[in-house]
Amino acid sequence: MARERLYLFDTTLRDGAQMNGVDFTLADKLVIARMLDELGIDYIEAGYPGANPTDTNFFAERRPMQSRLTAFGMTRRPGRSASNDPGLVALLDAKADAICFVAKAWDYHVRVALETTEEEMLASVRDSVRAAKAKGREVLLDCEHFFDGYKAKPAFALACAKAAYDEGARWVVLCDTNGGTLPHEVERIVGEVCAKIPGDHVGIHAHNDTEQAVANSFAAVRAGARQIQGTLNGLGERCGNANLVSIIPTLKLKPEYDDKFEISVSNEALGRLAHVSHALDELLNRAADRHAPYVGESAFATKAGIHASAIMKEPATYEHVAPERVGNKRKLLVSDQAGRSNVLAELDRIGLAIDKNDPRVLRLLDEVKEREATGYAYEAADASFDLLARRLLGQLPHYFDVEKFDVNVEQRNNAKGERITVSQAVVKLKVGDDEFISVAEGIGPVNALDLALRKDLGKYQSFITGLELTDYRVRILNGGTQAVTRVLIESTDETGDRWTTVGVSPNIIDASFQALMDSIVYKLVKSGAPA
Ligand SMILES: [Zn+2]
Numbered sequence: 386m387a388r389e390r391l392y393l394f395d396t397t398l399r400d401g402a403q404m405n406g407v408d409f410t411l412a413d414k415l416v417i418a419r420m421l422d423e424l425g426i427d428y429i430e431a432g433y434p435g436a437n438p439t440d441t442n443f444f445a446e447r448r449p450m451q452s453r454l455t456a457f458g459m460t461r462r463p464g465r466s467a468s469n470d471p472g473l474v475a476l477l478d479a480k481a482d483a484i485c486f487v488a489k490a491w492d493y494h495v496r497v498a499l500e501t502t503e504e505e506m507l508a509s510v511r512d513s514v515r516a517a518k519a520k521g522r523e524v525l526l527d528c529e530h531f532f533d534g535y536k537a538k539p540a541f542a543l544a545c546a547k548a549a550y551d552e553g554a555r556w557v558v559l560c561d562t563n564g565g566t567l568p569h570e571v572e573r574i575v576g577e578v579c580a581k582i583p584g585d586h587v588g589i590h591a592h593n594d595t596e597q598a599v600a601n602s603f604a605a606v607r608a609g610a611r612q613i614q615g616t617l618n619g620l621g622e623r624c625g626n627a628n629l630v631s632i633i634p635t636l637k638l639k640p641e642y643d644d645k646f647e648i649s650v651s652n653e654a655l656g657r658l659a660h661v662s663h664a665l666d667e668l669l670n671r672a673a674d675r676h677a678p679y680v681g682e683s684a685f686a687t688k689a690g691i692h693a694s695a696i697m698k699e700p701a702t703y704e705h706v707a708p709e710r711v712g713n714k715r716k717l718l719v720s721d722q723a724g725r726s727n728v729l730a731e732l733d734r735i736g737l738a739i740d741k742n743d744p745r746v747l748r749l750l751d752e753v754k755e756r757e758a759t760g761y762a763y764e765a766a767d768a769s770f771d772l773l774a775r776r777l778l779g780q781l782p783h784y785f786d787v788e789k790f791d792v793n794v795e796q797r798n799n800a801k802g803e804r805i806t807v808s809q810a811v812v813k814l815k816v817g818d819d820e821f822i823s824v825a826e827g828i829g830p831v832n833a834l835d836l837a838l839r840k841d842l843g844k845y846q847s848f849i850t851g852l853e854l855t856d857y858r859v860r861i862l863n864g865g866t867q868a869v870t871r872v873l874i875e876s877t878d879e880t881g882d883r884w885t886t887v888g889v890s891p892n893i894i895d896a897s898f899q900a901l902m903d904s905i906v907y908k909l910v911k912s913g914a915p916a
Contacts, residue, residue, distance in 0.1 A: 391606065391636065391646040394428040394525075394558075394588065394614040395421050395629060397665075399457050401620030402432070406669075411439050413668055415448070420661055421617070422450040425650040426629075428525075430455040430485055430614075435475035444479035453523065456481035460488045460513035460526075463501035467516040477516060483523035485558070486513050490545040491534030503541050507548045514552040524554040527590060531559040532566040535574050546582060556588045556612055561601060564594030564624065568604040575608035584609030591627045593619060598627035603635070606642075617665050618677070630662045634679045638706045652710075659712035660881060672856040672875060673883070679711045686716040686764075697730050716767070725750060735771050737778060749777050759889060760862045760869045766887035768876075768907040769900075775910070782916030784845055784909050785816045787902070790837070792830045792894055808833040816843035831857065831897045838901055848912040849905060851879030859893065867891055874900040878908060 398414050401407065409417070414431060421429050429452045432440030436458075444456050458476035461467045468474070476484060488510050489495050495506045510526060517524045526549035528534075534542035546557040559575060566574075571589070579587055589605035589612070591598040602613045619628030636642045637655055659680040666673045675682045685708040687696055695702045700715065708715050714734070728750050729741055739746060752773065753763055763770040775781035790812045799805045810833035813822050823840035827833030839849060856875035861868050870893045877883045884907055888899025 388645055388647040389585075389611065391648050392427045392588075392612040393629065393633070393648060393650070394430065394455075394612055395426045395616060396430040396457075396590075396614055396626065397421070397616040397620055399430040399432050400590075400622070400626055401616035403622035404620050404625065406671075407620060409439065411442050414439065414443055416668065417617075417665065418448070418450065418452075418454070420664060422452045423654065424633075424657070424661055425648075425654050426452050427612075427649050428453045428455050428483060430457055431481075433457045434479040434481075435472055441475075444481055447480045453482040454480075455483040455485050455525070457485045457487065457527075460486045460509040461516075463499060463505045463509060467512045473513060473516065477520050477522070481522065483525060483555075484517045485525040485527055486510070486517070486549075487527040487529050488513075488545055488549075489530060489534075490528035490542040490560075491530035492538045492541045494530055494534070495541075503544075507544055510545060510548045511552045514549050514554050518553050524549070525556040525558055525588070526554050527558045527560050529560050530562045532561045532570065532574055533563060535578075536570075539577075543578065543581060546578065550582050550586055554586075556586055557582060558588035558590050558612065558614060559605070559610070560590040561592055561598075562590075564592030564598065566591075566601065567595065568597055568600045571601045572604040572608045575605045575610050579609030585611045588612030588614055589627075590614040592621065593624040593626065593628075596624070598625070599631050599635075602627045602632055603642075606646075618662055618674070620665075630658060630680055631678045634658060634706065634711050638710060655710060656712045663883070664881065667855070667877065667881070670855075679706075680713055682716070684708070685713055697726060728753070731770065732774060735774070737774055737780065739778065745777060749774055752777065756889075760871050761887050761889050762871060762873070763887070765873055766885045766900075766903075768884035769886045769903045771884075772903055772907055772910070781906075781910070782914070784906060784914065784916070785814050785842060787838075788813045788815055788820075790834065790898065792834055794830050810834040810837040812837040812840075814838075814842075816845065819843050830894055831901075834894065834898060835901050838905065842905075845909055845914050848914040849908050852905065852908045853877050854904070855883065857897075859896075862889075870896045872896040872900045874904055876904045876908070878911075882911070884911075 402409055418429050418431055431454055432443050434441050434444040434456050456476055456479040459472060461470045461473045492503055495503055514524050528546050531542055549557050587610040589602050589610045591601040613632060615627035615629040615632055618630055619625040633650055636648050662680040663673050678684060685704060687703055725746055728746055732739055792810045794808050796806045808827050808830045811824050821841045821843055823837045825833050825836035825840055827836050854874055855877050858873045860871045862871055869889055869891050872888045873885055875883060875885045886900045886903035888896040890896040
């Protein structure tokens with residue numbers, strides 16, 4: 386049986402950009418748009434031309450893509466004609482394939498926020514759709530507050546959607562703008578709308594205020610809607626928008642949806658999904674959510690030993706889908722609860738072949754348990770585990786020695802008489818017979834130490850140029866008689882891989898130093914630096 390086409394509409398660059406702390410430059414927007422295009426998204430809503438210079442510039446020229454580039458904006462203002470509304474004119478001139486208008490579908494908002502009449506709102510929708518069609522654009526209408534509006538006055542909410550559809554809009558999109566609608570309500574209301582407007586012209590735009598934006602999107606599809614709007618990583622105002630990174634794999638990997646619907650994302654593109662998700666976090670300079678469904682580092686991580694031995698025999702026992710399908714990987718946590726099978730599986734994953742009866746397996750397990758008792762956390766620090774295992778198996782090259790380091794924090798007045806704190810680090814290290822002394826200033830002592838350590842590694846310098854620290858976490862642990870500090874450092878490099886290292890000590894600088902060293906050594910191993 387032929388599958389029905391289901392369309393994906395991404396609004397990371399428009400609604401997603403409403404999120405606190407998100408501020409895309411034009412260059413960022415172009416990078417993300419390219420990523421979305423390669424992923425195979427049908428529509429990319431890239432911004433609101435006329436609202437700010439970045440969005441105006443984005444749409445100032447044609448940007449050829451497979452995806453349909455969509456410009457967002459208001460319908461004509463009440464009491465004006467379409468040609469006499471500068472905002473609308475700018476939107477119509479935008480170099481976009483499609484235009485997505487927004488109109489209020491809640492009578493209360495029309496009265497209170499727009500201070501106009503329902504009739505005038507409907508006329509504004511009709512005029513705007515007609516003007517955009519005349520310009521040769523594909524037209525969408527976001528019916529803002531549709532669900533609240535429908536509950537308050539169904540006839541007006543429907544009339545709003547119907548006005549756009551009758552005028553020739555390709556899609557009317559039902560928006561749960563405040564994000565408070567529940568899945569069973571969405572399913573009922575979308576079902577009622579689809580009795581009046583064919584479902585292959587109806588879209589859903591859900592916000593995540595009750596943590597159900599993804600569920601609401603699927604509820605709408607079950608009721609007949611055939612376009613899903615959302616954002617990468619669920620970016621968006623308040624609690625975010627529906628997360629396309631969760632929606633896409635569910636559509637492709639769950640027979641419930643895959644048997645019925647075809648989407649424009651290929652299996653091959655699906656295999657890059659985890660990378661796309663992490664690349665966006667990278668661009669936003671924030672740590673990836675370890676527990677994100679499908680793509681998080683922990684999404685396929687198993688802890689207890691008994692589960693690990695079952696997973697090695699038959700992955701389907703504890704995995705709802707195969708991690709490789711979305712570009713993720715299986716991870717068996719090595720922790721004090723772990724048995725031999727976890728250690729073996731982890732050694733297998735990092736490519737260290739060893740016989741399962743080799744006595745070194747148990748020695749490694751003992752070592753992990755001993756160190757975890759003092760505060761190390763290897764389940765979070767995969768790269769430090771990797772190095773520990775290599776050291777024990779005699780497979781870790783000796784690259785360099787740090788002969789000594791010195792970190793100095795000074796508070797004083799600067800030339801302007803302002804109070805400032807300056808950190809400086811001096812590192813003396815030995816690579817073969819060569820000695821290197823590096824000095825660096827940093828925004829804090831750890832930053833200074835990191836910069837000094839990485840400043841000059843002699844013949845190894847070229848192997849670590851792409852190394853970057855992306856996250857630094859500190860915990861004070863109260864074990865035994867004295868408190869110790871655990872530092873976890875997350876790093877990345879030019880290939881987009883990320884890894885975590887750990888250090889533990891009563892002294893925070895010392896703990897940081899261990900984690901920094903592990904990160905550098907791991908990068909050297911990974912880059913194949915010769916001993
Ligand atoms: Zn929204």
